Amino acid sequence: MNESAPSAGPLAGLKVVELGQLIAGPFATKTLADFGAEVIKIEPPGAGDPLRQWRLLHKGTSVWWQVQSRNKQSVVLDLRQADDRSIVRRLIDEADIVVENFKPGTLEGWGLSYEELSATNPGLLMLRISGYGQSGPYRDRPGFGVVAEAMGGLRHLTAEPGRVPVRVGVSIGDTLASLHGVIGLLMALHHRSRTVSDEAPKGRGQVVDVALYEAVFNCMESLLPEYSAFGVVREPAGSSLPGIAPSNVYACRDGHVLVAGNGDSIFRRLMTAIGRDDLAQDPQLAGNTGRVARVAEIDAAIGDFTARRSVAEVLEALTAAQVPAGRIYTAKDIAEDPHYRARGMIERVTTADGLTLEVPGIVPRLSLTPGRIASAAPTLGQHTQAVLAVLGVKRDATT
Numbered sequence: 001m002n003e004s005a006p007s008a009g010p011l012a013g014l015k016v017v018e019l020g021q022l023i024a025g026p027f028a029t030k031t032l033a034d035f036g037a038e039v040i041k042i043e044p045p046g047a048g049d050p051l052r053q054w055r056l057l058h059k060g061t062s063v064w065w066q067v068q069s070r071n072k073q074s075v076v077l078d079l080r081q082a083d084d085r086s087i088v089r090r091l092i093d094e095a096d097i098v099v100e101n102f103k104p105g106t107l108e109g110w111g112l113s114y115e116e117l118s119a120t121n122p123g124l125l126m127l128r129i130s131g132y133g134q135s136g137p138y139r140d141r142p143g144f145g146v147v148a149e150a151m152g153g154l155r156h157l158t159a160e161p162g163r164v165p166v167r168v169g170v171s172i173g174d175t176l177a178s179l180h181g182v183i184g185l186l187m188a189l190h191h192r193s194r195t196v197s198d199e200a201p202k203g204r205g206q207v208v209d210v211a212l213y214e215a216v217f218n219c220m221e222s223l224l225p226e227y228s229a230f231g232v233v234r235e236p237a238g239s240s241l242p243g244i245a246p247s248n249v250y251a252c253r254d255g256h257v258l259v260a261g262n263g264d265s266i267f268r269r270l271m272t273a274i275g276r277d278d279l280a281q282d283p284q285l286a287g288n289t290g291r292v293a294r295v296a297e298i299d300a301a302i303g304d305f306t307a308r309r310s311v312a313e314v315l316e317a318l319t320a321a322q323v324p325a326g327r328i329y330t331a332k333d334i335a336e337d338p339h340y341r342a343r344g345m346i347e348r349v350t351t352a353d354g355l356t357l358e359v360p361g362i363v364p365r366l367s368l369t370p371g372r373i374a375s376a377a378p379t380l381g382q383h384t385q386a387v388l389a390v391l392g393v394k395r396d397a398t399t
Contacts (some may be wrong), residue, residue: 009036010369014189016097017088018072019041019068019079019112021049021143023171024129024212025101026068027178032097032185033071034362040095040387041072042079042088048380059353066351067359072119073383085110090391093121096202097185101129104139109358114207123202125188127181133211145173145212152216153223159236177215184208228352244300245291246270249328250306260324262288264321268278273321274305289343352379 014037018029026041026049033039043049049069054062075091089112092098098117100107107113114126126394128134131143149155149172150165159165185208185360191204226232234242239258246267247260261270264286272278279301284290291298311327318325327333335358339361340346344360362371381396388395 008369009034009371011364012036014038014097015042015094015095016099017092017100019088019107020099020101022051022054022101022127023174024177024181025099025127026051027175028127028129028185029099030068030070030183031178031182034373035369036367036371037097039072040091041069041074042077042091042385043074045076045078045381048074048076052380058355059349061351061353063355063357064353064356069377070359070373071375072378073387074378074381075384075387076381077384079110079112085112087388087391087393088112089117089120091387092117092124094120096189097125097127097345099127099129099181103142104128104130104132104134118205120220120327122200122205123192124205125185125192125203125208127185127208127210129177129181129210129212130230131212134207134209140303143212145171145175145177148173148177148212151213153220154216154258157234157236160238161236163236165236173216175214176219177210177212180215180218181208181210184210201255226248240295242288242298243292244288246302248299248302250299250303250305252309252311252314254329255311256307257311257318258326258328259306259318261302262291264288266323267291267363269321270302270318270323273323274302274315276305347373349373349376351376354381 009183011032014032016029016032016037016039018025018039018041020026020029020120021043029037029039029041041049047053049065051068052061052065055064056062077087079088092112102252114124114128117126130139131148132138132141146155146167149168152173154168154172155165157165158168188206188208192205195204196202216328223234226234241260241262244262247262249256259270261267267285268280271277278286279298285294285298309317315325315327327336334340335346343361344365345363346358347361348356348358350356359373362373384395
């Protein structure tokens with residue numbers, strides 16, 4: 001494909017070697033691949049990436065795999081074997097980016113440290129995602145996303161008051177780390193392009209060090225400054241938004257709606273829409289501070305309105321009043337929603353085993369150089385022979 005063509009994607013021409021598995025590293029490379037980067041995924045012989053077997057399977061392969069590994073090439077090499085590591089070194093010598101999410105020290109033990117790799121490829125960028133980062137007293141502890149969510153402060157807040165904290169429902173710690181990693185790589189690429197010289201033809205490479213817990217912590221808003229300034233430890237608040245009112249989930253006759261009426265003018269429109277002009281005109285409720293002080297009264301008024309109506313009726317009334325509100329979507333709601341489809345957020349692919357599958361579309365949307373699903377997720381070792389042939393190496397697909 002002509003790499004100058006818009007359909008090639010803004011990252012066309014970048015070569016990425018993925019050494020990670022499961023979620024954090026592979027989600028980062030998925031994002032790069034969606035926008036045109038060539039991603040060579042190194043998988044161990046036998047079962048390959050464990051994600052191939054996670055959650056619901058179709059003919060032995062996870063349907064999640066079809067999202068996480070689209071647009072990638074699968075090459076089977078055993079990083080525990082010296083000969084295979086030498087092949088990986090040759091692939092990395094030609095790469096722009098390496099992404100890995102092993103425990104710190106693992107690559108160093110294999111002779112694949114950044115120092116060793118950059119000695120022969122000075123422009124190399126390496127994204128390293130781990131539980132606690134590449135330094136510090138916890139660096140050698142095993143770390144998964146759920147543990148990072150706890151350490152980062154998120155898990156303490158995801159609960160009803162007085163009840164056991166619960167999981168968000170998806171691997172949010174891994175995903176946040178992946179996205180921070182992609183941001184770091186794009187910044188590092190920009191720096192590399194500005195440091196091109198005769199001595200550094202590709203520019204200067206560097207390491208992007210992302211800790212799972214730090215990616216979560218970076219999204220924790222006012223959590224730390226409130227403790228620093230006032231000694232306040234933010235506590236679980238269930239479905240409400242502490243310190244900002246009204247913003248909550250309210251019961252209807254046939255389900256629930258989320259209402260975010262916390263802007264000053266929005267609050268007035270909301271109160272008028274639910275027949276509470278008295279609250280709309282109350283000067284004590286004109287600003288957020290006053291509303292927070294009387295949040296129980298406001299929630300009760302909204303709840304009384306919603307409890308006597310269906311979700312559809314509530315949404316119709318609040319949409320007409322220009323009040324942000326929405327239903328609590330399930331997978332079925334998403335699949336049937338016309339806005340998702342109008343925005344291209346649901347795409348259809350055919351897997352290697354013949355399953356026609358709907359998968360999430362490409363995020364973000366770029367006007368001139370949009371991403372695309374150019375190829376389905378690979379079978380194990382599907383590209384081993386073709387990729388290694390370029391290096392003059394002959395190898396069976398999965399051994």
